[in-house]
Structure formats: structure tokens, C-alpha cells
Amino acid sequence: MTVSNTEPNLQNNSIVALHTYRHYLTIFLTLLLSCSTMLHAQDIPPKTQTNIPRTTVDDTLNVGIDSLTPPLNEVVVDTVKTDTILPPKEMLTDIVEYYGEDYVYLNRKENKVYMYNKAYIIYGDMRIDAGLIILDYNKNEVYAKGIDSAGFYSQRPVFVQANNRVEPDSIRYNFDSEKALVFNSRTEQNGFNVIAEVTKKVNDSVVYLRNVKFTTSKNIDDPEYYFYTRKAKFVPKKKIVTGLTNMYIADVPTPVGLPFAYFPLTEDRSSGFIIPTFGENSNRGFFFQNGGYYFAINDYLDLSLLGDYYTNGSYGLRAESVYAARYKFRGSVSIRYESLVNSERGFPDFSESNIYNIRWTHTQDAKSSPSSRFSASVNLGSSTYFTQSINQTNNASSLVNTLSSSVSYSKTFEGEPQVNLSLAATHQQNTQTQAINMSLPNANLSVSRIFPFAPKDGVKKGIIQNINFQYDLTAENRITTFDSLFFKPEMFNSAQIGAQHSIPITTNFKVLKYLSASMGTNYRETWVLKTIRRDFDQDLNDGAGGVVEDTIPGFDSYRTYNFNTSLGTTLYGTFNFNKENKIQALRHVVRPSISYNINPGFERYYDDYTIPETADEAANMDRIVQYSRFENTLFGAPGRVYSSNIGFGISNTLEAKIRDRDTMAAEPKKIILLNNLNFTSAYNLAGDSLRFSPVRFTGGVPIVPRLDFNFSGTLDPYALDNNNNRIDIFNINNGGSLFRLTDANLSINYSFSSSDFEGSGQDLDRVENETFRNGGRPDDLFGETSDIYNGNIYDEDEDEDVDKTDIDWYNYSIPWDMRVAYTISYANNQRQNTISSQSLMFSTNLELSPRWQVGVSSGYDFKNKGVTLTQFRFQRDLESWQFSFNWTPIGRNINTSWYFYIGIKSSVLSDIKYDKRREADRNL
Template identity: 50%
Template sequence: MQTKVNYIVFITIVFSLFTSDAFCQDIRNKNISIPIEKQRDTTKTIKNIPITNDTIKNDSKSQKKKQKLEGIISRGAVDYEKLDQKKKQVTLYNKAYFKYLDYELTAGKIVYDYDKKELYAGRIKDSLGNYSQRPVFKQGSQVIEPDSIRFNTETKKAIVWNTRTTYDEFKIKAAKTKKVNDSVYFMKDIIFTTSEDIDNPEYIFKTNKGKFVPGKKVVTGVTNMVIQGVPTPIGLPFAFFPMSEKSISGFIIPSFGDTNLRGYYLQNGGYYFALSENYDLTILGDYYTNGSFALRGTSSYAKRYKYSGNFNISYENLIEGERGLPDYLNAKLYNIQWSHSQDAKANPNSRFSASVNMGSSNYFRQSLNTRNVGANLNNTLSSSISYSKTFQSIPQVNLSLAATHSQNTNTQSVNMSLPTLQLNVDRVFPFAPKSGIKKGFIHNINLQYSLRGENRINTTDSLFMKKEMFSNMNSGMQHSIPLSTNFKIFKYFSVSTSVNYTETWVFNTIKKYYDENTGQVEQRRQNGFDAFRQYNMSANIGTTLYGTFNFSENSRIQAIRHVIRPSVSYSYTPSFEQYYDTYAIDALGTTINEYTRFEQGLFGTPNNQMSNIANLSIGNNLEAKVKDKETDEIKKVMLLNNLNLSTNYNFTADSLKLAPLRLSAGTQLLKDKMQINLGTTLDPYAINNAGQRIDMWNIDNGGSLFRMTSANATVNYSLSSTDALFGGSDSKKNNENPNVMNGGRADDLFGQATDLADRRKSMFGEKDEEQKESKGFYMNSIPWDLTLAYSVTYSNNNRNSEISNNSVMFSGSITPSEGWRVGFSSGYDFKNKGVTYTQIRFERDLKSWRLDLSWVPNGYYKQWNFFIGIKSSILQDIKYEKRNAADRIYR
């Protein structure tokens, strides 16, 4: 079916090639000799091609104009190139080829009859008598592979037998194709499929006759679907397929089903708009017989070497019950997603990016078009749109503008910044030498300047994009000038000092006062410019200590090294009491409270208490040098990634000057497959009977030196059949979840997300290389993977001594045979004694088709989803899906 324009151009090329001029040039270049008989011939040769010496040779009407070639011609064959003057034929045999412009023909045998102006290309027999070297015609990305081809170079009509071609995702085969003219082809006994192997396809569409208009359409007669050689009842009296190398607009057939509360439905039906090569648009909709409906728009766009992205917007109007009855409910949901990324090569000095996920707080919990438990359990939706630019000046200046959004789906609170301005001027060393190394206290003195301006909105989901949303918007700007330097003392100690000046501008403040009419303390918003200024200073001294313990040369462990990084710092912040006022809290004015008019500002409040704080921190890590058993190569192995402790002491505090001691540790085991993180908080102060900290050491109160107030431990373990531990090669698995943008997890501990609008994609992501290479129903190695996560938290703030959290989660998948994959996700909460979210997944790769079944056996999300359909986007409407999800009650 793909002969189309390729044959038209091919005939023209061959016609040009095998005229007398072109042919003779090839013969002369190949030095092919022509035997001449003893008697004198009555013919004359013009450039080695015999032409009969006729009396009408001077007739101007019989003389043909000289053909001109538009490019270099290349031809040849492995065995021979034969010229038969008697039959007036040229034959190329065994791996014959012909190239001209962007066209290429290869075949076992190519014969041209320059008397009949006919060309023939076909296969040849090998030593076993089997046909081989099928003709292959290529033009650009189009490839045609018939058994044989014959056409006339004058009439430009052609007949092709058993042609094979590929058009987009279609594989097409026709027993006989007849070319009538440049734009119409008639075909007989046609099959077409999206299967990779057209000689042994999983399914085909079969028809007896068809008409092909190159680049436009294919119209067929009665068409029947055949699966594994068995005809099915699926058929059409005729079929029409638009054929174009570009995207084509068209309808999307919806899914049909029924629910208990909303009745029958048509879901995910709509229209695809192929707007241009750079962007498209898909409009989908749902309708339920109880009046519920949904609309969704999806657009993808890209411009090579510039940018790419996609935009999704959804709106759902869900109805339950009957209007006028007590149980009637109408829920309106919406969600907006936008992802934009700029190519790094587009502009090195400026960049624009966007990652937006905002909408109704209950969208992922109530929507009927997505199944993403990870997003359901996530309590936060966040968005960011940013633009940054670097000015290549001296000093360098960096400017950025960003709009951010954060939404708590439990409290339905929304925080937005519209926008945030950030300006940073690079470090300036005023006393550094013009050349050479900066040394000492003076040379390293440097200063910076940064500006941050922000408009922030705190609102709720119900007031989003309404007038009330902007009424309490806060605005402000903050200037910061840090002055710092660093140097070394006693050769091994690094010292850094800094002084920071900050000036904050605000455009709205508050005033608190006692209202005698209401008998309450009132707060009034005051719009107008105001500012406060503050400064602080700090110093830090630290060093690094190394300790190495060496073993014998024959030992597998060659050495263990311990690295300690102690650090002591001091910070001083004076009191700025001038920015504080008082107000009475009763009518008599006997009780006075202190406040600052900058309380609700964007950048905090001025410090009203002098602060002298010393901080102590110690970092540790432990690593070993291990000799490989086979190669004797020395490798570094991390035994302890970190062991950190920190605390601080406030000299100016009237009590509880020492802060609790925080300990944390982390390591990786089993070739980084297992991550272990530990943490605990130790308080040196005792508590009273009410559970409050008192200014008394815990050891003086009859306890230990420190009182453990909390402790936590997390263990994550990932392993698979590709790990070296199980004989694999430690290849990385690329199983990116396409719905991470919704707010779900990248792993599948909470199950795999399902997009009901597009079920053609695998739940397991792309296949691993090990699975791709496996052959046969039974496999020697069975690919699998397993992820484990364990978390436990101990709480003892008020001597309650309890395990507040204790749970384990696991997920994995296994490929028992080629094409089959089974996945699972579950866990157990030891604290609440219950099974966590559980999902079981089955998938069958049927090559051209895909079958999957996901099942949630218990809980709020109890459901099952079944799908079978063709993978190809061209035939994505040929599918069957059925799902049974519990109707959700919205209250």
C-alpha cells in the first residue's frame, strides 16, 4: 500500500537512467566489450548503443531531446552486469543496486528492457533453492519491500507483487498492487497491522480490495479483524484510513460503563487537534446519566533546541443523590498542571521553567479519571514558575523572578507568592591583590549585596481567585549586606567571621488596641511604608582530624580511616526594642502586653532580646580500604557515612541555657542497596509532674545524664535480579512513574498510578534489558525486584515512653515468563495493627497488544481495573476496559 509517490519518482529515474546517453556512460565506465561479427554491420553506434540506420533519422519529430540527470548515478552488482543487444536488455545480478538522488533500489536481480521500456526487479534463488534478496526501494524514511516489481517507463504504469511497506506505525502487505497514475493505486488481498512481524502478526485487518491515494488516504472494502489467524466477528462494510506523515486531527472514542450512584457513563471521549508540528491539543469529556460531567484539556508542545512542555487542565462537576433531598451533593473539582523546561543550549544567560500542580484539595481523592494513591496520601500540592537571568558584568549580577504556590489538602490552606524578586550581586574583594593568591584576614574580606522582594497571599481553597484572596496580601522587600572574611590560625584551624546588616521594608503593618465597645483586643491593618533595621555578627572555628589504623599487607582490610570535623561557632544579635509597642488587654489598663507592628510581615520580626549563642557540632565518618579477592585492587568502602552531634548554649537566657543534644547517623550497606538512618534527641534538663522542662539537670533529679525525648530509625532496602549479589551486572532500573507530577511517589510503595485517559502505557514502565533479551516461555533467569521500607519512632517527651510509629512497607515485581509481569505493593502498621494500602498488578505484553489488571482488595480505595487494547496510538480506540470502583461519598 505504500508504493505511492516512491514508484512515480523511481520510474522517472529509471527512464532517465536507461536512455541511450545515460546507459552508454555506464557501459564505457565499466569497460564492457561488445563482440562484433566479421561482416560489416548496417547499423551505426552512437556512444556504444545500437540504433538502426534509418532514412527517417533526420526527421526532427523522431529525434528525442537529450535527457539531463539531476544527480550522480550509482549502480552495480556482485556477480555480473550483462548487456544483451539481441534482447535489448541490461541485467544486474546478485546484490544489484541502483542509487540516484534520495532513492535507492536493491534486489537480487534487476533487468531493464530498453526496447519495451520496461523495468523488472525481483528475487533470486540461493544454493538451497530458496528465494532471497527481496527488492527494497527506499525514499527518505519510506521503505517498500515487494517480491517483484514491473513497470513501463513510458506509460508509467506498474504492477507490484507482494509489496511490504511501513507507514508510521502501520505495516502493510498487498498481494498485488496496480499503479494507474501518479496519484491512484489499486490493491488486492491486503492486510495491515501494527505488529512488528508482518509475516507472523498477532492480529491483522484483512480486506480483498482497496484504493490508495499517496499521502492522503486508504479506502478499503469489507474489512475483517483476524487474531492469530482466526477471523473474528469484528468487521466493517468499508474502512477509511487517513494517511499523512503529519499528525491528523480526529475523534477519540469514549469508554462505556456504569456505576451505582451516577448511572451509565461515557468517559474519555473527545477530539484530538493536530494544530501544528510544535504543539497539539486534546479535549476529553465524561458524561454520567445522573448529570455529572467532566472536561479536560491536554496540550503538549516542543521546539527543538528551545523548549518543551505540557499543559493539563481538568474540571469535574460530580453529583450525588437527587436535588431537593437531604443527601444531595454537588462537588466541583478542578486541577491545573503545567510543566515547562528550557533547553540548556537555548540561552546560557537566562532560563525559564515551570512546574505547576494546583487545584481543588480533594481532586486526587474524588476525581473519577485518575487512580494515584501516592497523590491521595500526599498532603501538599506545590507549584513554581521561575525566570532567571545572569548579567555578565563585574561583579556579576543574578536576577530571578518566581511565582510559587503551596497548598495543604487537609487544612485547605493556600500560600502563594506573586511574585518573588531575588537580586544577588557577586562577592567583591576590595582589598585583594590584582594578581596572586588571597592570603590572610585583610585579603579575604569580601562583601555581597542581595535584595528580596515578595508579595505573599494566605488564603483558603474556597476563596482562591476571588476578591477576598487579594485583600490580605502582604508585600515587602529585604536588603542584606554581609561582610565576611576567613583565615587560618595555628596552621590547622580555619576561622571565618561575618557581620550582616539587614534592612526590611514593608508596605503594611498592624496596630493592636483595646476596644471599649467590644471589650476585646482589636487588630487593625495599616497600609503604608515602614521599615526596620538590624544587624548581627558571628564567628566560626573548625578543623579536620584524621586517624588511620593500618592492618597487615596480607589482610583483606588494609586500613580504616576515621575523620572528625569539630566546629565551634559564636553568634551575637543585639536587642531592637525600639520597634516594639504595648497595648492594654483590659478596660483598666493594668495589664500590658508587648507586640511589634511588624508581626505579620514577610521577613519575620525584629529581635527584642539580646542573644549570645555558642554552637558546638562534631561530624564523623568512617571508611575502610579493602583489597579485592581476585584482582588485589584497593577499593574504598564507606563504613559510616555520618555520625553527627550538635547542641548550643545561650549565655543571655535566664534559664534552660543548654539546648538538647541531637545525634544522627547514617550508612549504606550491601553495595549501597540498603540505607540506614538513625536519630535521637537527648535533653539534659528534667521535667516536672506536668511534663514541663525545668531549670534542673536531669541527673540532679535522680535520672541519667541525658533524658531521651525521641528516637527514630528508617531502613530502606532495594534489591533485584540484576544485582551482582544474584549474578547480575548491577544495571540501573529506569522505571519512572509518569504521574509523579501529581504529587505521588516515584517508587511504587503506594502502588502504581493509573491514568484512565491513556491505558496503553505499561504500569511497570519500560522493560529491563534482561527481560528484553529473554526468549521462550520458560526462562533460565527470572527478572524480579523488591523494595522494603521500615520506619520506627520512639517518643518520650513527657515520660510517656511509647512507640508512636512502627510500620513496614514493601513492593516489587516479578517476570515469571516472557511477556508476563506481576507486581505488588503492601505493608503492615504494627502500631495500629492493620494492613496498609495493598495493590496487586498483572500485566501481559501481547506484543502489539497489552493486557493489565490491577486489584486493590481492601480499604477505602477497594477496586479493580481491567484493560486490553492495541498499543499503537493509531488504533488506540480498539480496546476493551472494565473497572469496578466503589462509589465515593463526599461529605
């Protein structure tokens, strides 16, 4: 046998496939011996013999050359026969690499190689690491185990073949059959940790196990739960099939058991049944919820079909799909329908209702098509869906009063000028009034600005070179209807169709170097497909008469134009202080502006009808009423009254430079003290009374980061008469102040957390939550929603490097966060002098321990003197399991309801759970 190196102290060796050459050596020695017996040594003649006689012998054998050459047509047969003895098969057919840190010892007598301490052996795609490895050439096997030192077993074997990894106590592997016998193995397959007392590897596809534990726990040595079976068949990356299986929690057997079990281990998504939740409801009887089937259609699309059924006849259906194409787009679709039956048929409180909700989100990757974009955000359905649905997740969404949708496509045509086209469909729905406004569809076409007098070098100066114009087209089909008529033919009866063309012409220039001036005019042409006609009919209302309005179908149009100019500038005022002061400088930025607008009156588009004196008892003569045939159309009627307005506006920003706490900072820190304090008003030159418009003001004060202090209001300079109507007398001349505060609004939003005091702030808003997708707030001031389909509150793929058990409990810092929102509105437009609304909402989350988290969301309505929606949340991370309990004791249109869930976090065993819920009593 030939070995690459036979020195026992060599620590790294490479053995080529082992052969034996003993038979070749024997043959060689035999041939050498035979040759020595037939050869004679040539002796040197003695010196006394001087002449050796020469003897000549004639060759009597006469052989011709041609006689040795066979005929051309004669075949010469080789008399050497083929060797029938086959060479021995090689023991190992691949290179074997092995290593031992302390020693590698080759025992020639036993024909074994011993490797000790951090040893490994590599053969093909197989690798074994262990404390002790023995390579047996007689049996063509390798044996590996750990090192037992002072009762501590270390350097357990690690067996890796292809993508399979096993960590046993010891292992035997045969190179010929590629079979292995593993003792106390530990392996991980697709989120499953498999612990087996004895494992027999038949081939790469089948492994038999005995006395096996299956778990998703990260702690393999001491799992908090596991499934135990005595026999199992394991097919890597495909399945685990077991016999009698019991569930153990903390090593205590539970009644949960099955005569056999099947655990899928596919890496790809696979279709399968979704196990429903069973329970009882006091109003609807026994039920099962959220049961159905999951279709893994392909790598880009899936579909979930779920359903609920109650024994009183109520049922619900849901279809949900998620699709994605990397670097192109992604989205989701959800369609929900519920048929609700309350009480029993024949009882006075019996009722039936059908509610539905459709949601669709689609986002496109900006890099997939830079010149075009398609997006969708749809949320429409029954106005009462979020208040009547048996879906537990809609508690917080019931506070949302508006549903909105938008589906849009935009395309940019590059060139000079650039053309932009957009098509969209929009939807607005008020859940309180059940009014629906839809734009289906609307189109926008715009051509970028064109400068006809611009110089070739591109630098525009003066009023002429800055003249520019553009073109805009807006076309729309607007539908106004109600929830009861949605998706019915009647909803299209009131549709308004129209288009408006606009050509604005503007220019800008400098006045006295520091003033920015602009001038412009705008030409509009409006097209409609139906108008109205009004007349007075004396025969209506039993001869009392009445106004008759008819709809006139057909194309009609009108044209308008106006003129505007503006002048503005920016003023800076800086106040410097001593550098030793905390406030080193103040800067006040003021942006005043004045504008002038002229809107001609277009009386030619107005008609009139006459109401006779006999039809109006209060009139002493016939009354002429003017109207426009374009009233109630898509863009309304053109202005009839000439107007000439002067507009005023001023914007203020106050900033400060303060000394930084960091003494090494080279520059002082800049902060904003007052952000955009704006005042706007106007004066009507063509008005005969009440020429001044009310002063509108808005502003914000950023006190600290994430603290928004916003305010707005209206100041009216005119007084009120005894009937609370505005009169053409200034309020100050009527014995009052300079302005009357007619309305005001103040809102404060503040969010902070424990991380703010540690120097690392974080964004507390959860933009992807369920309530925000339904049109609510991005934070949890409305409460959080639990996903009743899987109940997951913790990510199963959390950072495994963080050891939650290694915690300094005495110095543990308790993470927390809080959000506060306060709003107050004041109304005094008719001397009511009242607070129209005032509310305070708050939400907080507190992590009591590394795995305990509690939270509460609530508020108080000072106007109605009541508590707003209140939710208590309790969440517990149980390592492999999770626990959640949400309780909503108070809320508008929602009474006491709660939801309890406990289950395994891993998606592989997400169906092993227990959840219980109590729905709100909608009748209370």
C-alpha cells in the first residue's frame, strides 16, 4: 500500500486513492531471478594464452527473406491471450484530506489512521469535523466522536454533506455504501430542529430516525416544547413522516397527540389548507372562522381564500392575494364580503345586511420605467363595513370617517416641449353621510412652458424674454351618488362630463433690483355635454306655479379670461448678541407680497325667467331671476359679476443661533423659533360693500424635535347686526376690537420615547399598520390591530445574536414610548363664542421585561364629556411561542370586545394555536 506520508507526527496529509503493488513486485523479482540462471559471466583470458585460434563455421541454414513474410491474404493470429484476471477495485475513488491538531497517527498493523483534537476529514462532498476521527481502511469506514475530558464532552462531530448538516454525539460512515449511523444527532431543516437518538442515513434522499424530537425552539439542548415520536422517516428538504406523535411542553407530555404526523419541509411556498378557528357567539351561534385554502400559484403570485360560517346563517368570504416582480412592481388585493344575520327570523329585532370591502395597493419601482408610472391605492366598500364587520381587526378603523381611492397612470413624452399625460380614477366616500364622489376617469394633458422670445444662449433677461405660455387640458367624468345606489345603473344618471382647456401666459422681471414682479393672463375654454334650462310653469302646484328645470343634452361651451400681476420681495433682519450669551443671534425673514386680479363679468352666458306677481305674495311686481345654463355642470358657471381685487400677504420666519452644548463645535446650532406665520387678505375694488376679506392666519412653532405646535384662525374686520349678519361697518367703529376672531384651531402632536434620553431618537409611526391602510392615522392613537389570521406580533427571524437570557436585571433599562395629540377648535362667526371640539388622545407602550410588553391607547372628548376609543394591549414573547391579549372596553359604535391568542411563532407550525375572541354587541 502506498501512502503519501507515513510519518506519524505529520499533521496534514493528502492520500491518493490507495492501491497495493505487491503482485507487481513479486513478478519483477521472479523475472530477475530467471534471467540470472540463463546468463553466463564473461571470463577474462589468462595472460599466458597469447593467441586464440580462430574457428570458422559456415552457416548451412539458408533462409530467404521472403520466406519470413506471410502472404498478403493470410491473417496472422496473435497467440498472446487476454488476461482474464480483473484488477482489484479501488477502495477509495477520490482524494481524502485529513487533519489533526495534536497528532495524525498511521497504524500499519491495524491499517487505520487516527486524528486527534480539532480533526477533520474531507472526502468528495462529505466533511466530518470532530475531536477524534478514526479512518479504517479495512472496512473502508470512518468513525468520529467528541473528546470526553473530566466529564465534559466537547468537540462534538459535525457531519456535512452537500447542504445537509448534522451535529451528533458520534458517527460511523461507510465510503462504499455512503451510509451513516449517527447517535444523538442534531440538525436543522427549514426552520425545524430535529433531535434524534439514533439516525440511519440510507442515502442522500432517505434518513430513518428513532426516538426523535421536533421543535422550532432555538434552544436545541433544552427546548421549551417539542413533538416526540419513536420512529420517523426523514426526506431532506421535502418532508418528515412519523408514527405516533405527542406534544411535550417543558418536558411534560400533553394530551395533544396524533397517530401519525406529516411535516412539510419544502423551501418554496406550497399550497395547502388553512385550519379554521372554532368557537361560539351569543348572537350567531357556533362558528368556524378564517378557514380556507392557500394557493402558491408561482414565485410571483399567491392567493388565499378564507371563509367564516355561523350556524344562524351568517357567513363571510375573503380573497387575498399578494404579487411582486423584483425591480418592477409589487402589490396586494383584498376582497371581503359578509352576509350578517342578527337574531332569529320572526323576532322583532331580526335583520339581515350585506357588507363588503375592496382594497388594492400597487406600487411601481421608479427604475423600471422612468418615463411612465402606474400606481393604485383603493379602499372602497360599504360605509358600515368597519362598524358592523365581524372581523376583529377593524376596531380602530371604525374611527375613520372617509374612504378614498386612487388609480393613476402617467406618461412623459420627452422632447422640446415636454408633454405629460396622466389618467386617473378617484373615489371619496363619507362613512357618516354615505355620500360618494367618483371621478371615473379623469385625464390631464400638459405641455411644458415655451419661451418664444428666449435668446439662443438660454439666459433670459427682461419682461419680453421671460414671456412664456403653456397648455393644459383637464377632462373628467364625475359621478355623485350614495352608498345604497353604488354599482347600480341609477348611479350614472347624475354623471357630469366635461373638459377644460387652459392657456396661461406669464412673465416675470425685476423692479428696482430687489422687487420680483410677475404678470399674466389666463384663457380658459370649457366644454360640457349637457346643460340646463329653467322656466316658470304657472300650472304647477295646483295653479300656484313653480320653477321647472330641464336637462338639455348636447355639446356646449363657454370661454373666460382674466388678468393678474404680483409684486414681492424678501427682507432679512439680523440681531447679533454677545458670543458669550446662549442666544448668539436672531434672524427674522419677512416675505411681503401684493397682487392684483381682474375677472371680467360674462353676462352673455346667463338667461332669465320671470316669476309673475301672482306667484310671489311678497313681491309687488313681476320678479326676474337670472341663471346660467352651465350651472350644476362639472366646472360650474362663469362669473357674472366683474371683480377687481387687491391681495395682501406676508410670511414670517424667525430663526436663532444658540451656543452648542458641545464645546468642540466650531459653529453655533441653528433652530427655528417661528415657522411660516402667514397672513392673507384681499380688497375688492369693484365691490359696493364688505370690500375687505377676512384675514386668514396660519403658523407653527417647533418647540422641540417631534413636537408640532400648529395653529390657524380667521379675523373678520366687519361687525354683526342684531341678527348676526355681517354689515358694512368695521367692528372697531361698532364699539369692538379691530378684528373679530370668528374661528380658530390649535393642534399639538408630540411623540417621544426612552431612546430620546439615550441620544438615539427613532420614528415611532407605523406607516404599514392596518388602520393607516384604511385611511386612519399612521400611529397607534386609534389603537393597534391584531392580525387574526396568524396572530403574529413578533418576528420569527429576529436577531439570533442577542441572548435574551443574558440580561443584567438590576440595571435593566425599561424601553417605552408615548404619543400625545391635543386638538381644540373655536367658533364665533355668529357670536356663539364656543368651543366646537376639544379632545386629547394618547398612546403608550412599555416593555416591562425583555419579553413583556404592555400598551394602552385612549383619549378624552372634552366637548362631549366622554372617553374615546380605549384599547389595552398585553403581549408576551415566549421564545418559540407568542401570547397576545387585546381588550377594547370603550369605543364609538363598539362595545366591549377582546381577542386572545397564543401560538407558535414559526410559520411552519402557525396552525398550532389557540385564539378566542368576543365580538362587540352591535345592538347596544
